[in-house]
Amino acid sequence: MKFTINGFSQKRLLKYGMDTVDALLLRYFIDYKDSGKMISKYINNKQYFWIKYESVYKEIPISGLNKNDSVYRRLRRMVKAEILESVTVRQGGVYSFYTTGKNYYNLLSDDNFYSDTNPNATDTNPTFSDSNPTSTDTNPTFSDENPEQKINLLNNKSINNKSINNTSDKIECKIEFKLSEYLFKLIKKNNPDAKKPNFVTWGKHMDYLLRLDKRNPEQVKQVITFCQNDDFWYKNILSPDKLRKHYDKLLLKMNDPRKQSKKDGPITNFNNYDQRSYDYDALEKKLLGWDK
Incomplete structure (x- = not known):
């Protein structure tokens, strides 16, 4: 049996009820957030990353996902399994932010899978049907007929790769x-x-x-x-x-007025005083003897 799929333990993926599409989706999220290019927000001193559902299935068409709800449900299963954590940010719209959960690192190795902190790994991932995903705890359900998130995210022109605006608590990216x-x-x-x-x-x-x-x-x-x-x-x-x-x-x-840069000349006593004013034309005539 092949031990890893997209860098995750196949044995543990199965224990958490995950399939190859879930592994591909999780790998996409991990690689993207580690690239430093993902919009993020610190909440309670923890960094969360915004996932735009439409971008996910456009970036990885091989996943077979083609709807916002399809991506959302799979991410929610990972949240229920504590592989991911999520928060919903309502600032000029509704935005779903995710980060790794406490069970994420269990996917990286087969050792000590059953531990005192996680004695019933199979119980941490309840089954959700695609027709009725339970997800009212931290993120409202968005259907394709009424995609609240899609409306807010795609129509809000203030959203770009730099920041999410419209509030005093601006999300810097x-x-x-x-x-x-x-x-x-x-x-x-x-x-x-x-x-x-x-x-x-x-x-x-x-x-x-x-x-x-x-x-x-x-x-x-x-x-x-x-x-x-x-x-x-x-x-x-x-x-x-x-x-x-x-x-x-x-x-x-x-901010020190006495500072100097590499491009400045040295400060010396020669020019560290107010210069006198001279009539250079008169001096020239005097030196040449033309003033007589």
């Missing part, structure tokens, strides 16, 4: 990755041999700077620009982790 890419761009300018970093890791540290330290993204960009043009700091700030560690020092120096 990818700003941490854009700032990470900007930092690497300047590092690469200073050192053309700099190796491409792991932007998923960089994005996490940049997110900590923005979300936990409550830094303004525009200010962060200014600090990045400053540090990569400073004689001392451009050699020391080579990652978002270091940027976060020294952020206050960088901010102080950036």
Whole structure:
């Protein structure tokens, strides 16, 4: 028997009542979220990712899924099995966000499948029929005749790959990755041999700077620009982790009127005073003897 399907234990997929389409759908979600390109939102300090149902079956037509409800029901079965967790966000529409659940990692290995924390794995995945999916706990049922989610998601022009707007609690997307890419761009300018970093890791540290330290993204960009043009700091700030560690020092120096960049000339006593005003035409005539 082949042990894994799409990277998941076939034995455990069967125990949770999952089939190859479920495995394909789960693999799509895991790979997409790990790419750093998925719209996300932190809820109770946990990162959730927005799944647009229509995009799923368009991206993986081999799955045979062709309706929003078909994708939704399969995801809900995974939520019931605690392979995924989900929340519904109602902000200018209804959006379904997902993240991995506590049983997700059970799919990665056959060892210790039955544990004290999960003695009845087969009981965690109740059967749902396609005609009557029970899903009123965290996400309302959307039928193809009245797809509430599809209406809100596809007709709302404020939704794009950058953010979901329309509320004061705006969902920021990818700003941490854009700032990470900007930092690497300047590092690469200073050192053309700099190796491409792991932007998923960089994005996490940049997110900590923005979300936990409550830094303004525009200010962060200014600090990045400053540090990569400073004689001392451009050699020391080579990652978002270091940027976060020294952020206050960088901010102080950036706002110090005495600061200078690599492109500035040195400050000396020669030009550190107000210059006198001269009549250069008169001086020239005097030097040439024309004033007599």
